[in-house]
Amino acid sequence: MTHALSFRRVWRRERRKAVTVEESPQATPAPAAVQPDVDIAPNDPLLAYLTSSAGAVDLDSLELESQAVTDLREAGMKLVVPLVTHGELVGLLSLGPRLSEQEYSREDRKLLDDLAGYAAPAVRVAQLVREQKAEVQERSRLEQELKVATLIQQQFLPKELPHLAGWDVAAYYQPAREVGGDFYDFIDLPDGKVGIVVGDVTDKGVPAALIMAKTHSIMRADAPRLVEPGAVLARANSLLAAEMPPNMFVTCLYAVLEPATGKLCFANAGHPLPFRRTASGEVEELVATGMPLGLLEGMEYEETETVLRAGESILMHSDGIAEAHNDNREMFGFPRLSELVGEGAGGQELLDEVLVQLRSFVGATAEQEDDITLVTLQRSAHTYGEEEQADAGEERLVDDFQLPSNPGNDRQAMDRVAASAAPLGLPAAQMDRLKTAVSEATMNAIEHGNGNNPDLPVSIQLLQRPGAVAVRITDCGPGPGDTGEPVEPDLEAKLEGLQTPRGWGLFLIKNMVDELHVYGDDESHTLELVLHTGNGVSDG
Amino acid sequence: MATGLVEVRVRHLSALAVLDLGGDITSQAASDLEQAYERAIEIDPAAILLNFTSVSYINSTGIALLVGILARARREHRRVLAIGLSDHYVEIFRITRLSDFMDLFDDEDTAIRAMSPAAT
Numbered sequence: 211m212t213h214a215l216s217f218r219r220v221w222r223r224e225r226r227k228a229v230t231v232e233e234s235p236q237a238t239p240a241p242a243a244v245q246p247d248v249d250i251a252p253n254d255p256l257l258a259y260l261t262s263s264a265g266a267v268d269l270d271s272l273e274l275e276s277q278a279v280t281d282l283r284e285a286g287m288k289l290v291v292p293l294v295t296h297g298e299l300v301g302l303l304s305l306g307p308r309l310s311e312q313e314y315s316r317e318d319r320k321l322l323d324d325l326a327g328y329a330a331p332a333v334r335v336a337q338l339v340r341e342q343k344a345e346v347q348e349r350s351r352l353e354q355e356l357k358v359a360t361l362i363q364q365q366f367l368p369k370e371l372p373h374l375a376g377w378d379v380a381a382y383y384q385p386a387r388e389v390g391g392d393f394y395d396f397i398d399l400p401d402g403k404v405g406i407v408v409g410d411v412t413d414k415g416v417p418a419a420l421i422m423a424k425t426h427s428i429m430r431a432d433a434p435r436l437v438e439p440g441a442v443l444a445r446a447n448s449l450l451a452a453e454m455p456p457n458m459f460v461t462c463l464y465a466v467l468e469p470a471t472g473k474l475c476f477a478n479a480g481h482p483l484p485f486r487r488t489a490s491g492e493v494e495e496l497v498a499t500g501m502p503l504g505l506l507e508g509m510e511y512e513e514t515e516t517v518l519r520a521g522e523s524i525l526m527h528s529d530g531i532a533e534a535h536n537d538n539r540e541m542f543g544f545p546r547l548s549e550l551v552g553e554g555a556g557g558q559e560l561l562d563e564v565l566v567q568l569r570s571f572v573g574a575t576a577e578q579e580d581d582i583t584l585v586t587l588q589r590s591a592h593t594y595g596e597e598e599q600a601d602a603g604e605e606r607l608v609d610d611f612q613l614p615s616n617p618g619n620d621r622q623a624m625d626r627v628a629a630s631a632a633p634l635g636l637p638a639a640q641m642d643r644l645k646t647a648v649s650e651a652t653m654n655a656i657e658h659g660n661g662n663n664p665d666l667p668v669s670i671q672l673l674q675r676p677g678a679v680a681v682r683i684t685d686c687g688p689g690p691g692d693t694g695e696p697v698e699p700d701l702e703a704k705l706e707g708l709q710t711p712r713g714w715g716l717f718l719i720k721n722m723v724d725e726l727h728v729y730g731d732d733e734s735h736t737l738e739l740v741l742h743t744g745n746g747v748s749d750g
Numbered sequence: 751m752a753t754g755l756v757e758v759r760v761r762h763l764s765a766l767a768v769l770d771l772g773g774d775i776t777s778q779a780a781s782d783l784e785q786a787y788e789r790a791i792e793i794d795p796a797a798i799l800l801n802f803t804s805v806s807y808i809n810s811t812g813i814a815l816l817v818g819i820l821a822r823a824r825r826e827h828r829r830v831l832a833i834g835l836s837d838h839y840v841e842i843f844r845i846t847r848l849s850d851f852m853d854l855f856d857d858e859d860t861a862i863r864a865m866s867p868a869a870t
Contacts, residue, residue, distance in 0.1 A: 621774070621807065642838035650810055701847045704817050705824060711817040714810035714846060721845045 248285055248304075250278040260292035261299040265323040266314070267292070289314055291322045293330035300334045355416050359389040362419035366426040372396045372404055373612060374469040375669035375684035375734060378523075378557035378588040382565065385581045391418030391460070392528045392581035393426060397433045402469060402610020402671065405433045405442075408481065408526040408585050409462035409503075417455065425450060425460050425503065439464045439477035440500075440513040447479065447503045447511075454504035461502045463526055470607045470671055470682075472518040472589050477511040479503045482529050482544075485551040489521035489591070493552040496524065523556035523588035530580035531564065534572050542571050556588030590731055605675045608634065612667040613652070615660035615685075623670055624649035627681060630672050634679055636743060644679065644741055647722035650715045651683040651737045659685025659735050677743055678724075684736040757804070758786035766862065767795040772804035775812030783815055791826070797865055798823055801858065803834030813846055820851055829853070831861045 250257065256278040260267065267290050269283055282290065286306050293301040303326060308314060314322075363385060371379045381394055391411025399405050407429050411418040428446045436442045443464055450460060463484060465476035476484075480502035483495040500511035518524065527547065534542045550564050561584050568582075609630035613619045627648045628641065636644065652668055660666035669684040699717050703709040720726055725740035756779035757772035767790035773779075790798055798819070802808075808816075823830045830852045835843065843849040855861035 618776075618778070620809065621776075624807075639837065639841075642836075646809070646838070646842065649807075653809065653811075699846075701817065701851070705821045705851065707821065711814040711821070712811065714813045718810050718813075718842065718845070 248278065248281045248287075250281075254278040256290075257299055260290065260302060261294060261297070263292055265291065265326075266319045268314075289319075289322070291326045293326050293333055295330040295334045298334075300330055300337060303329070356387075356389055359414075359416045359419040360385060362416070362423055363389060363393070366393060366395075366423050368394070368396050372398075373667045373669065373686075374404065374467075375671070375682070375736065376590045377469055378586075378590065378733075380558040380561050380584075380586050382561045382582070382584040384578065386414075386530070386578045388414045389419065390414050390530065390581035391422045392530065392583040393422045394526075394583050394585050395426060395429065397430060399434050399437055399466065402607055403437070404467050404469065405429075405439075406465045406467060406526070406585060406587070407433075407462065408484075408528065408583060409460055409479075410481065410528045410530075410581070410583070411458065411460045413458050417458065421450075421454070421458060421460060421504075425462065429462075429464070433464075437466060438513065439466050439475055440511040443477045443479050443500060443503065443511040444509060447501075447509045448507055450504035451507040451509075459502040459504045461529075465526075467518075467587065468607065470605075470610065470673070472520075472522075473515065474518055474524070475513055475515045477513050479509075479511060482527055482532060484524050484526040485548055486516070486518070486524045487522060487551050487554070487556075489519060491552055491554060493548045495548075518587070518589045520589055521591035523551075523560070523586060525551050525560060525564075526583075526585040527564075528581060528583040530578070530582040531568060531584070534568055534579060534582075536572050537576075542568055546571070557586060560586050560588075590734070605673045605680070607671060608674050609672040610670070612669045613656075614664040615656040615662055615666050615668060616664050617656065617662055619656060619668070620649040620653035623652035623668070623683075627670065627672055631679060634674055634743070636679060636741070640741055640743070643722040644681070644739070647719045647739045647741075648681055648683070650719045650722075651681075651739060654715050655683050655685035655687075655735075655737070659687035661687075675740075678740050679743055680738055680740045682736050682738045684730075684734050686733060687735045688730065688732050756782050758782050760786050760789045762790075762793050762795070763862070765793075765796040766799055766865070767791065767793065767797075768799045768801055768858070770801045770804070773806065775805055775808040775815065777811035777815070779812065780815055783819065787819055787822070791828070795828060797829040797831055799831045799833065799858070799861055800852075801834050802832060802836075802839065805834070805839075808839055808842070813842070813848070816848060820848065824851070829865065831855060831865060833857055833861050 254276050255274055256276040259274055269279060269287055269290060272279055282304060287304045288307050289305040291303040292299055293303065303322065367383060368381070371381060383392060383394060385392070391413060393407070393409050395407040397405035397407065409425060411421045411425070425446060428449050429442065432445045433442050436445060443462065446462070460479070461481040462479040463476065463481040465474055467474050476496065476498055477500060478498040479500045483497055485493050486496050487493050496514065496516065498512045498514040501509045532542055532544045532547055546567065547564065550567060551560065553563070555563055564584060609627065611626060613623055624645045628645050631641065631644060652670065655668040656662060660668065666686045671682040673680040673682065699713050700709055704711050719739065723739045724742045727738040727740070728736070729738070730736050756774055759770040761768040761770065769786050769790055820830050832843070832852050833855045834857070835854060840849070840854060843852065843854065853861070853864065855864060
């Protein structure tokens with residue numbers, strides 16, 4: 211054949227708006243046959259015409275209202291040959307005029323039709339290979355993104371739960387496969403308070419993870435300074451609103467707990483309401499209103515305050531639980547969750563029960579739709595007796611801290627309590643007694659309560675009460691074992707080698723303080739040292 | 751276990767050995783104290799004087815060490831004297847009855863004068 215045949219192909223990509231007829235890189239166009247690319251719209255009637263046409267189509271004699279035909283003619287095309295395989299138009303050959311300037315003959319058309327018949331399946335295969343490659347690339351890009359999102363998210367989740375004397379704290383977080391924007395956090399605050407954050411960024415993947423990271427940083431930076439939950443959320447909102455991508459926002463519940471008294475102050479930026487179970491087993495929602503973070507600047511957040519009493523618990527949760535569906539498209543729902551809270555278990559037991567029920571509801575094989583986050587706090591039923599509860603209102607927490615159970619940390623505890631108690635105006639002798647009592651009690655907690663295990667903390671609270679200063683020292687050992695009077699060590703027996711030279715700790719404590727209380731439960735043991743101010747032990 | 755928390759200097763004054771203590775008297779001072787006691791009795795003193803003037807902290811495990819020293823000195827028929835205790839630790843020595851077996855003095859001179867007849 212002496213004329214040039216320009217081979218063109220049609221790109222079929224579902225998301226493309228137009229079908230492009232473009233120069234094949236393999237083609238070697240004759241100088242006269244260099245034409246611009248022609249885009250064919252997916253709804254152009256030419257495509258339907260070619261799909262059903264039996265072979266090569268003469269453009270000059272074609273009567274069709276078609277932009278593509280006009281464009282092809284303008285590009286100097288004379289003949290188009292559809293590449294059809296399995297009834298599907300996968301491309302077309304378009305040809306300019308023969309170099310001989312003669313019309314295409316019957317033989318030419320026959321040859322072109324045959325060629326199209328062979329080429330069409332090959333073109334389709336090439337397209338499929340290309341689509342497959344693109345799909346693989348897209349998949350690995352998504353997987354990579356997922357990995358990054360997961361990494362970011364994990365970076366900002368707490369590495370460990372806070373150890374709060376008299377409290378059972380548990381948390382659970384499970385990202386969905388696509389990784390949503392759930393997060394939670396515990397923030398140490400001044401005066402022994404603890405900030406608890408549970409939040410959810412709309413959207414998924416890396417964008418959600420980045421906003422989550424940002425929210426986390428803002429909360430961490432501002433919470434210790436501002437403390438009041440409403441102020442913390444208002445500040446976070448104004449910072450986030452300024453830079454929030456469109457269609458994204460953050461729901462966030464922020465609560466500040468005073469572990470010593472159970473006082474819980476919280477504010478809520480559009481997050482699902484937490485449940486609180488009272489000691490008598492009733493369940494209520496803790497309500498505070500406020501807009502999600504990042505939607506509108508200048509929002510204010512209502513603050514609500516409550517007291518969690520002995521035996522009471524709260525559950526904070528993300529919408530991934532209540533909005534989980536089963537096969538019948540029914541939602542797990544808040545009533546089911548509320549019922550589980552009311553069943554009485556707290557801490558990890560409650561979380562386990564929620565997860566078991568959730569799994570049995572959605573079905574064991576169902577893929578998790580959204581991130582799931584659960585945080586629960588339960589106040590021990592046995593930490594303090596009725597009397598201590600009644601007194602709690604009158605006492606002020608001066609200091610609250612924890613130390614790892616390393617030998618020698620008794621000295622640290624003593625120095626810290628002494629520094630914190632300095633403004634309380636204890637007479638020097640009283641202060642010395644307090645110091646000795648604190649160091650001895652801490653040493654007992656480190657050695658006997660926690661077995662010198664640095665992973666187990668000793669919690670120390672300094673409290674000011676009317677007419678008294680109290681220090682509570684709590685270890686993780688079971689207690690109270692022996693609440694009886696400490697046996698007085700016999701120095702003569704010790705000097706004769708009949709008793710160990712040691713064994714002075716509890717005896718000293720007892721002699722340093724005005725009151726000594728011992729209480730605890732299966733998981734904690736507390737020594738409460740009380741010194742009456744202005745009415746010290748006798749100096750005689 | 752030498753920790754540097756306690757400092758002990760030993761001085762010999764005729765029949766009296768003085769242990770100048772400093773820092774913290776806790777269980778961690780055990781070996782330092784024991785070594786100091788060994789040096790102190792090299793001259794076979796009639797009395798051991800524990801100088802607590804520079805001691806900032808004594809806890810119950812430190813008391814146990816002092817009980818150990820006191821027990822050994824008594825076996826060896828040595829008197830034990832103590833000086834330089836703060837009011838708080840005087841109270842603790844009284845509560846533990848250590849002061850029943852140790853003579854407490856305000857300062858070194860008073861202690862030396864008080865024990866002179868016995869030491870000679």
